[in-house]
Amino acid sequence: MTVTQNTSFFDQHFLNHISLDCVVFGFHDNQLKVLLIRRKFTKEWALPGGFVRGDESIEIAATRVLQERTGLDNIFLKQFKVFSEPERSKRNPIVQDLVESGARPDLEWFKQRFISVGFYALVDFSKVEPTPDSISDLCDWKNLGEVDSLILDHNQILNKALETLRLQLNYQPLGYNLLSDRFTMPELQRLYETILAKELDRRNFQRKMLSYGILNKLKERKTGGAHKAPYLYEFNLENYQKALQNGLYGGW
Amino acid sequence: MTVTQNTSFFDQHFLNHISLDCVVFGFHDNQLKVLLIRRKFTKEWALPGGFVRGDESIEIAATRVLQERTGLDNIFLKQFKVFSEPERSKRNPIVQDLVESGARPDLEWFKQRFISVGFYALVDFSKVEPTPDSISDLCDWKNLGEVDSLILDHNQILNKALETLRLQLNYQPLGYNLLSDRFTMPELQRLYETILAKELDRRNFQRKMLSYGILNKLKERKTGGAHKAPYLYEFNLENYQKALQNGLYGGW
DNA sequence: GTATCATTGCGTCGATTAGACACAAACTTA
DNA sequence: TAAGTTTGTGTCTAATCGACGCAATGATAC
Numbered sequence: 001m002t003v004t005q006n007t008s009f010f011d012q013h014f015l016n017h018i019s020l021d022c023v024v025f026g027f028h029d030n031q032l033k034v035l036l037i038r039r040k041f042t043k044e045w046a047l048p049g050g051f052v053r054g055d056e057s058i059e060i061a062a063t064r065v066l067q068e069r070t071g072l073d074n075i076f077l078k079q080f081k082v083f084s085e086p087e088r089s090k091r092n093p094i095v096q097d098l099v100e101s102g103a104r105p106d107l108e109w110f111k112q113r114f115i116s117v118g119f120y121a122l123v124d125f126s127k128v129e130p131t132p133d134s135i136s137d138l139c140d141w142k143n144l145g146e147v148d149s150l151i152l153d154h155n156q157i158l159n160k161a162l163e164t165l166r167l168q169l170n171y172q173p174l175g176y177n178l179l180s181d182r183f184t185m186p187e188l189q190r191l192y193e194t195i196l197a198k199e200l201d202r203r204n205f206q207r208k209m210l211s212y213g214i215l216n217k218l219k220e221r222k223t224g225g226a227h228k229a230p231y232l233y234e235f236n237l238e239n240y241q242k243a244l245q246n247g248l249y250g251g252w
Numbered sequence: 253m254t255v256t257q258n259t260s261f262f263d264q265h266f267l268n269h270i271s272l273d274c275v276v277f278g279f280h281d282n283q284l285k286v287l288l289i290r291r292k293f294t295k296e297w298a299l300p301g302g303f304v305r306g307d308e309s310i311e312i313a314a315t316r317v318l319q320e321r322t323g324l325d326n327i328f329l330k331q332f333k334v335f336s337e338p339e340r341s342k343r344n345p346i347v348q349d350l351v352e353s354g355a356r357p358d359l360e361w362f363k364q365r366f367i368s369v370g371f372y373a374l375v376d377f378s379k380v381e382p383t384p385d386s387i388s389d390l391c392d393w394k395n396l397g398e399v400d401s402l403i404l405d406h407n408q409i410l411n412k413a414l415e416t417l418r419l420q421l422n423y424q425p426l427g428y429n430l431l432s433d434r435f436t437m438p439e440l441q442r443l444y445e446t447i448l449a450k451e452l453d454r455r456n457f458q459r460k461m462l463s464y465g466i467l468n469k470l471k472e473r474k475t476g477g478a479h480k481a482p483y484l485y486e487f488n489l490e491n492y493q494k495a496l497q498n499g500l501y502g503g504w
Numbered sequence: 505g506t507a508t509c510a511t512t513g514c515g516t517c518g519a520t521t522a523g524a525c526a527c528a529a530a531c532t533t534a
Numbered sequence: 535t536a537a538g539t540t541t542g543t544g545t546c547t548a549a550t551c552g553a554c555g556c557a558a559t560g561a562t563a564c
Binding site: 184185186202203206225226230231 | 509510511514515
């Protein structure tokens with residue numbers, strides 16, 4: 001089969017009409033954060049994203065993009081929705097950016113209609129080195145509550161990602177990708193509370209969490225805090241993976 | 253914005269590289285069924301699918317395709333995954349079909365790499381009028397267990413759709429789109445049992461189902477059967493929609 | 505050195521829910 | 535009219551959920 005190749009963009013060959021956008025979640029200081037980039041000239045904020053090369057699946061393309069933006073391999077990634085409204089890429093600030101920058105190598109290519117596949121990613125905040133792409137001058141974390149207007153339909157994409165994440169929480173385990181290897185029960189609880197934007201009972205949370213059988217309790221405690229030292233835990237990866245696959249609630 | 257238009261196919265203008273495939277589920281004779289089409293010349297079976305026009309979102313395109321295949325409007329539709337392996341459309345039987353048919357209006361166009369958005373649809377079996385598309389000679393229901401080799405990665409798409417449907421069952425109501433307006437509790441139970449491929453306790457099923465508050469019990473019974481006449485139910489659409497949105501289990 | 509105080513570990517209690525099963529009523533067929 | 539299924543409804547016990555109590559811990563203030 002002949003793959004139809006396209007106008008090139010920075011010496012890469014990308015598929016026409018198809019893009020991807022990533023909502024990268026991190027957790028730090030009891031805050032849920034999103035990784036954003038800022039356009040060089042328009043100074044507008046956007047979700048990190050990219051295009052698909054001829055030899056890539058869309059997952060591979062997303063992995064590549066996130067590697068470039070975060071420095072990380074092996075990121076937890078999940079497709080959650082395709083955004084395809086014909087109007088969505090009108091008045092594209094990327095085009096505007098390229099015009100104003102003078103560097104407009106393949107301007108025409110950016111003018112086409114794009115259908116974007118939305119991914120969300122969960123990463124260990126402390127391991128990420130935010131790195132802007134070639135048409136951005138900044139890449140940084142923003143608290144979820146402090147994100148304001150993004151380009152195109154990126155606010156909508158972000159909201160849908162969050163909604164999906166909250167749903168996911170109800171039938172899949174979560175935390176391995178967002179916390180460091182060893183963590184305390186209160187830390188895990190803060191994560192859940194932050195995502196759900198709601199307080200949970202400390203004791204019931206622990207009981208429920210332990211009942212899943214995805215945690216290993218360590219003998220060590222986390223010292224240095226101002227109060228009673230909590231035990232450290234780690235995820236039991238074998239059971240964690242099983243729970244990811246089979247879900248946490250039987251349901252039927 | 254200028255939408256990049258493409259080689260035309262049957263006087264339509266479709267977006268390059270993007271296709272959609274629909275897994276249409278129906279329920280009849282206590283069997284879960286899938287709507288399939290058969291290629292004119294190669295006689296291979298496939299999922300109904302299509303392409304996206306310049307003025308369509310991908311959901312609108314899927315709705316159009318399903319209207320053509322089933323005669324129905326207002327179909328329950330859900331995106332579940334994008335299939336984008338670079339190898340997936342190699343040795344494309346559609347191209348082969350067009351070659352053998354002699355009618356090869358835009359053969360080149362079909363040779364490109366396609367990224368396909370998978371949808372699943374739930375329909376009332378009795379209301380569907382299966383209608384083949386222009387490169388197929390047959391459109392018909394198949395029992396889920398009796399589907400054998402489909403073109404490309406369509407088996408994989410079908411399996412993923414079924415998996416998603418089963419997951420959905422655990423936190424969303426189901427049945428309104430697959431059953432007729434009035435139905436009996438045993439009928440609803442058979443539907444669940446068929447999807448889950450597992451038997452459920454009659455009495456516990458009824459208790460759980462009623463507890464959701466999405467059913468109206470009618471005074472009428474379904475007569476004509478060989479045994480005690482069961483009551484008829486209908487869905488309480490208001491509560492059904494609410495349950496679809498909020499989910500059935502709190503979780504957290 | 506000792507009291508203070510927020511936080512953690514572990515446990516209890518009642519109410520609700522889930523799973524297994526019993527029994528009578530209904531309706532067709534033999 | 536009896537037999538054989540299927541349906542409607544109810545019961546029992548065990549497990550689970552949500553709300554809360556209390557003692558232990560460990561840095562900080564005095």
